[in-house]
Amino acid sequence: xxxxxxxxxxxxxxxxxxxxxxxxxxxxxxxxxxxxxxxxxxxxxxxxxxxxxxxxxxxxxxxxxxxxxxxxxxxxxxxxxxxxxxxxxxxxxxxxxxxxxxxxxxxxxxxxxxxxxxxxxxxxxxxxxxxxxxxxxxxxxxxxxxxxxxxxxxxxxxxxxxxxxxxxxxxxxxxxxxxxxxxxxxxxxxxxxxxxxxxxxxxxxxxxxxxxxxxxxxxxxxxxxxxxxxxxxxxxxxxxxxxxxxxxxxxxxxxxxxxxxxxxxxxxxxxxxxxxxxxxxxxxxxxxxxxxxxxx
Numbered sequence: 001x002x003x004x005x006x007x008x009x010x011x012x013x014x015x016x017x018x019x020x021x022x023x024x025x026x027x028x029x030x031x032x033x034x035x036x037x038x039x040x041x042x043x044x045x046x047x048x049x050x051x052x053x054x055x056x057x058x059x060x061x062x063x064x065x066x067x068x069x070x071x072x073x074x075x076x077x078x079x080x081x082x083x084x085x086x087x088x089x090x091x092x093x094x095x096x097x098x099x100x101x102x103x104x105x106x107x108x109x110x111x112x113x114x115x116x117x118x119x120x121x122x123x124x125x126x127x128x129x130x131x132x133x134x135x136x137x138x139x140x141x142x143x144x145x146x147x148x149x150x151x152x153x154x155x156x157x158x159x160x161x162x163x164x165x166x167x168x169x170x171x172x173x174x175x176x177x178x179x180x181x182x183x184x185x186x187x188x189x190x191x192x193x194x195x196x197x198x199x200x201x202x203x204x205x206x207x208x209x210x211x212x213x214x215x216x217x218x219x220x221x222x223x224x225x226x227x228x229x230x231x232x233x234x235x236x237x238x239x240x241x242x243x244x245x246x247x248x249x250x251x252x253x254x255x256x257x258x259x260x261x262x263x264x265x266x267x268x269x270x271x272x273x274x275x276x277x278x279x280x281x282x283x284x285x286x287x288x289x290x291x292x293x294x295x296x
Contacts, residue, residue, distance in 0.1 A: 005076035017236040025068040032061040046262035050101040057094030064088035086142040100127035105264035115182035130168040137161030207259040
């Protein structure tokens with residue numbers, strides 16, 4: 001039977017405010033495992049390697065919730081507490097990396113670079129760099145949160161990392177929305193044939209909107225959670241974690257795999273024209289066949 005125990009050698013210091021629920025952790029361990037395995041299968045089958053970071057996020061969730069089960073019987077162990085905490089808090093950062101890369105490939109697949117606020121070739125660099133920054137900030141705080149004397153400092157650092165993630169996502173949604181509006185406007189004014197008729201770019205954008213919105217809501221919740229403090233209601237009870245983080249992140253994985261972006265994979269080549277060299281891009285379908293959509 002599990003019970004709350006203090007850290008060894010510190011009789012009045014507890015890592016947990018509650019006993020983590022085994023049934024809840026087990027249910028989502030299985031759910032995340034199933035959807036992650038399916039995601040990996042689709043990624044390998046379609047050779048869409050830019051979706052692998054998303055799968056890594058799913059693996060992080062599996063490890064995180066498996067460790068919460070272990071923590072039920074070992075509430076005094078710092079290592080297991082740190083593992084479940086860090087893997088669950090960092091998983092969405094890996095989701096975001098794939099989401100950012102999808103937009104770039106989507107834009108290239110319909111020759112829509114001129115409608116983007118940021119040139120498509122720079123989208124991955126800008127957003128993934130920001131994502132790595134958010135990951136680094138949050139990851140650096142994990143050790144701090146496991147020590148009572150530095151726990152509040154760790155929470156502040158995590159809050160900063162989450163705010164960075166929110167700002168990046170807000171800009172990403174802005175870039176995606178402007179591209180969507182400009183593309184729609186141009187197609188209404190200049191109806192034409194082209195890859196936009198066969199590539200499900202609108203569905204892809206709606207998928208990105210859905211995933212981004214869920215991660216944004218979750219990040220805002222986490223910011224509020226840490227701003228309220230370790231002794232406040234949100235961190236002292238388990239149900240907010242499952243309602244405002246776990247369920248939302250599982251829904252994010254389901255949305256991504258249900259509308260899997262295997263039609264937007266781009267293989268970059270350097271094509272030379274009479275005026276010099278420029279980037280060409282190939283849209284690759286789900287079974288690895290390609291056709292040039294940009295041309296030399």
